[in-house]
Amino acid sequence: IRLLDTYRNIEIITKVKGENKGKEQSTPQETFNFIENELLQSVPNLPTNTTLGVNGLGRWTKGAAMSLLSRLYLNAKVYTGQDKFAQCAVVCQDIIDGKYGSYNLESRWDAPFDYNNGTSSENIFAFPSSFGFTHWQYTSGMYFWSYPVNTPQYFGFTDYGNMNPKFSLQPGRDINDVELSTTLGKPFVKFQKYADDVRLKKYKNLGGSKREGMFLFGYLPYKNASGNTVNVEGTKGYTLYIRDAVGYFLNTPPGVAPSDKESNMNHADQNSGIPSVKYPWYPSDDANKIASSYAEIRLAEIYYALAECKYRTGDKAGASTLLNRVRSRYYPAASASLYKTDGSSLTDQEILDEWGREFLTEGRRRTDMIRWGVFNKGTWWDKQPDADN
Structure with a gap:
């Protein structure tokens, strides 16, 4: 199929x-x-x-x-x-x-x-899947490449070293924190349409193989080796503040727009884009880590x-x-x-949006969009429609 x-x-x-x-x-x-x-x-x-x-x-x-x-x-x-x-x-x-x-x-x-x-x-x-055997969805080809490099500090899972921020959700807001006018994309914004959704909480390990939330955003606090609570940093030394936007934010504080207004696939730092955490990243000392x-x-x-x-x-x-x-x-x-x-x-759009919310990062978005006739139509962030199919 x-x-x-x-x-x-x-x-x-x-x-x-x-x-x-x-x-x-x-x-x-x-x-x-x-x-x-x-x-x-x-x-x-x-x-x-x-x-x-x-x-x-x-x-x-x-x-x-x-x-x-x-x-x-x-x-x-x-x-x-x-x-x-x-x-x-x-x-x-x-x-x-x-x-x-x-x-x-x-x-x-x-x-x-x-x-x-x-x-x-x-x-x-x-x-x-299990930690000691096959667990391909957790490895580099998929979810391990969906988070900023030092995110394991926040998760408390350090068995595999640092992560790789290759993938994140398509942004819903521009560099000035204004919602994009496009109809397609904007998955996090479409979750926020229903503000009491329990999945909108920031992902957090609660202990005892329990978690809450399905997204990473804002600051990511953790306790360092000295027992002090600090925030995860990017590889260039800036403190991460994850946003639903793409650009070079570096140490720009929340609520402030960066002076660099460029925003595209080739111009982003590790603050850019909301990561989804559908499968749990339990800490290294949790007996049920990487077991889903x-x-x-x-x-x-x-x-x-x-x-x-x-x-x-x-x-x-x-x-x-x-x-x-x-x-x-x-x-x-x-x-x-x-x-x-x-x-x-x-409406047609709400049905399509709801498919996107329920099955976010489950590998079926292209199929659903083609079925609804919008895959090669309309404008996305950083993507104008092609002249052909």
Whole structure:
């Protein structure tokens, strides 16, 4: 599915031994049909998560295979030109109803990503991970390259040395702290739209394999070797104050705009851009450090896919109910941040924004934007639309 999603025209290889030449590329429709058939044929022979119990981590199940089918159907229109939202809705409803196994949404937002998420009732498929074995999502190719160099001082996790600030969230504000006028991007601003979201707290380790918050911003205090509380510094000696903007801030205090007004991908210091901390970085002395499995498919995705299918048929109330089933864990009871039950809170842009909030840094944003027809349209921070596709 990832290959189809990225390239459309790919080779379907079903035999390797004795072959010395690749096949001709298949059309998107041929690849779609192949994937659909493979999934439907495999499901009767797969176990359920209830059958496997604690041995189910990393195993493909009926629920996981049908979840892949829901992804295929949800994006069928852009893959083949023919929508299958109705078929997607049926598959999603069956998964939610327990036809392919027993799954439930977690009441804590971070439970699907915590150290014991291998047994999370929300995770339909996860890649196993542990400190002493495979833990690829924590390594240099992914989240380890998402934080300023000296952030391990704040986390208290020093086993791997310093980090690398290669990635951060696209900024939502300009160099003068004014919100960007673009519709696309601005993920942190879109979280702040609902200010009582518990995920908006600054990430902090609480001890005992517990944490709060999903973002790093502002100062990052820690106790140094002398027992004094100091703030994390950048590699050039300036004290970090992380902002939702990009530029050379250096020691510029909060609330003050730097004299250097340049802001682009090639002109930034370690104060620039909000990092997301979806998977916990527990301290080096925590028994459950680097133990989270990578959640590839969550039940929340099935709720969101079904909600989108309902929205597309005009059932905004039904879509709101489904989305709020997931979103209710982020806000206080009866919060105004929950969608109105009549569906009037929802628009195309809000649906797309909500996909972005729920699945931030989970590797599906490009797919969702293409499905909604905005991936190669509009203006982003530091990115004008190209003349072609």
